[in-house]
Amino acid sequence: MSNNTFSGGVVIANPYPVNQVEIVQAPLPSKVVLPLQQRIGAEAKPCVSVGDRVLTGQIIAKTEDQFCVPIHASISGTVTAIDKQIIPHKSGLKSNCISIESDGQDEWIETQGCGHDFLHCDRQTMIDYVQRSGIVGLGGAGFPSHTKLSKATDCHTLIINGTECEPGVMCDDALMQHHPREVVRGVEILLHITGAKKAIIAIEDDKQEAYQSLLMFSHNDRISLVQLPTKYTSGAEKLLIKALLNIEIPSGGFAADKGVLCQNVSSTKAIYDAVIDQRPLVSRIVTITGDALTPINAEVRLGTSFEQVIGLTKVNSQAHDYRMGGMMMGVDVETTQVPICKITNCIFVNNKKPVQATKECIRCNSCNTVCPIGLLPQQLYWHAKGKNIDKCMDYHLLDCIECACCSYVCPSHIDLVSYFSFAKALSKKQETDQHKTDIARERFEFREYRLERNKQERAKMMAEKKQALKEKMAKDKQADSAQKDKIAQAMARVKKTKEDNA
Ligand code: SF4
Ligand code: SF4
Structure with missing residues (x-):
């Protein structure tokens, strides 16, 4: 039975509550x-x-x-x-x-x-x-x-x-x-x-x-x-x-x-x-x-x-x-001249704050505990930092919903979600590059195949032509000798007739 909740996630009190929600x-x-x-x-x-x-x-x-x-x-x-x-x-x-x-x-x-x-x-x-x-x-x-x-x-x-x-x-x-x-x-x-x-x-x-x-x-x-x-x-x-x-x-x-x-x-x-x-x-x-x-x-x-x-x-x-967007998944905008779109549910207006210094990961496991998807953000972080995308995939990088729960609880202030977002972009690029390489390889292989096929077809055609020529020459020779035989026979007949009449 469902208990209407899920494991992981974080409870964050609304930092900006209002008494009455008006429009x-x-x-x-x-x-x-x-x-x-x-x-x-x-x-x-x-x-x-x-x-x-x-x-x-x-x-x-x-x-x-x-x-x-x-x-x-x-x-x-x-x-x-x-x-x-x-x-x-x-x-x-x-x-x-x-x-x-x-x-x-x-x-x-x-x-x-x-x-x-x-x-x-x-x-x-x-x-x-x-x-x-x-x-x-x-x-x-x-x-x-x-x-x-x-x-x-x-x-x-x-x-x-x-x-x-x-x-x-x-x-x-x-x-x-x-x-x-x-x-x-x-x-x-x-x-x-x-x-x-x-x-x-x-x-x-x-x-x-x-x-x-x-x-x-x-x-x-x-x-x-x-x-x-x-x-x-x-x-x-x-x-x-x-x-x-x-x-x-x-x-x-x-x-x-x-x-x-x-x-x-x-x-x-x-x-x-x-x-x-x-x-x-x-x-x-x-x-x-x-x-x-x-x-x-x-x-x-x-x-x-x-x-x-x-x-x-x-x-x-x-x-x-x-x-x-919101404080967790929102996207910073450089200028306030950008337009409201269908997906603009929120504009967050923050006082400019000094960026908190990032410290080394202390392996506290907090990020692993809060991930609502059940991923291991700490391990993902190491592999994303090392740009080891294959390893990131082993740790189900693509299932990360970029909710930033892990970043939120990290005592070392590591912006984990940015690493995951970067690793996804890198994976996409590698995929695109691989796709381009595959297409180039396929094109090269097809060209090689086409050249070889043409070569073989040409060789076959030449051999057939040569054979046909050979056969024609043999035929011509045969016809020639038959003609010669006929002439010789005709001449022999003429000679015989002359001799008979003499
Ligand atoms: S950002 Fe990704 S890894 Fe971090 S808690 Fe959310 S789903 Fe898990
Ligand atoms: S919460 Fe931060 S310090 Fe703790 S294990 Fe995760 S990345 Fe490391």
Whole structure:
């Protein structure tokens, strides 16, 4: 039986608690920047040009890649640029984006979905609405929801992930408190699409208001609400499945292989909007938290700059570091000019702190104890430090979810997770290099084979030609001698006739 928890992980009290979890409606931005490269799949191709007027919710870029969703204008206004801009990514690189300047109207496209009586709609129609509305996993993964739903053909249990991914992040908590009806209806839509027998909404036990709000609207026998002990990282999909259903998803395996589908609670609400109204995903709730500010949740249009969103908290100091995501798994951003994306669940505003000096590993075993995946981070660290990728693989490097629990507890302040992230990148590079080497070797071997084959074919052809020539010459010789014989015989006959007549 499951006890609704998992081994390992760390209990971290929210360092920035608030009394009331509200949602602030961020003002309409004067400009948005929308990246064309999404988390997964090919870069979308613009279907608008500079100077075009666009409406809120209008598709402005799309791709044929089945893993991708279209990109929608998040405000109405004019397309002012299609060029490279810095995006919130750990690479700090620029990527192609569409910039729109607002006309202040927020004029929407007309949309029509299945309506509230959605049961008359078939599965594929609903999945198409989800795809066309640009819904992806809003918990941080950014995986397109329609792809997950299309693959869920043999699903027995639906898990709605209402556990916050990191301490201090409150956007899902706020959503459950303020939109419980939409969440529960979204779960019913997912039950209809997947044909699952039951759905479990999983919430951590420190979110009592959210739990009570959902309880008020949850009257469906197939939907249950389950509270889990508040522990980081209970939001990780495989851990959640293990905690709730006692089902182990093996290394490299998927939840769908075991008949389980996980959806983030915010994605579930977005799916509700997509199916009922075909309302595209143009905004999301973002938690802004960290030092020297009172944390808030704000509903923000996609493409709004971090700068504008941080401005809602009245923080006005250069003495801060900013990161996208939470305190454990977030990514530092170099500039606050980067745009809010679908996976931006949190902006962390930290006072600049001196970096703690790293000491030698004292083999205390703390990291091994907290790893929720059951890996051995200490051993992984030694091999990653020595760039011994084969050994890292022996210690299941690729199963590491980069939760940073090990780094968090390390008394020597070793940034273990950075070593693992580096080792993964190195492994990928080696794989790519190996792949390139394999292709080059295959090409070389094929060329050698082709040359040898041509040589043999040519030799065979020459031998055949030579043989044919030989045969022809023999034939000609034979014909020649037969001709000579005939002439000799004719001459002998003439001679005989002459002699007879003499
Ligand atoms: S970062 Fe990786 S190794 Fe460290 S605790 Fe998390 S899963 Fe385990
Ligand atoms: S927690 Fe740090 S010091 Fe302790 S064993 Fe792990 S790496 Fe070494």
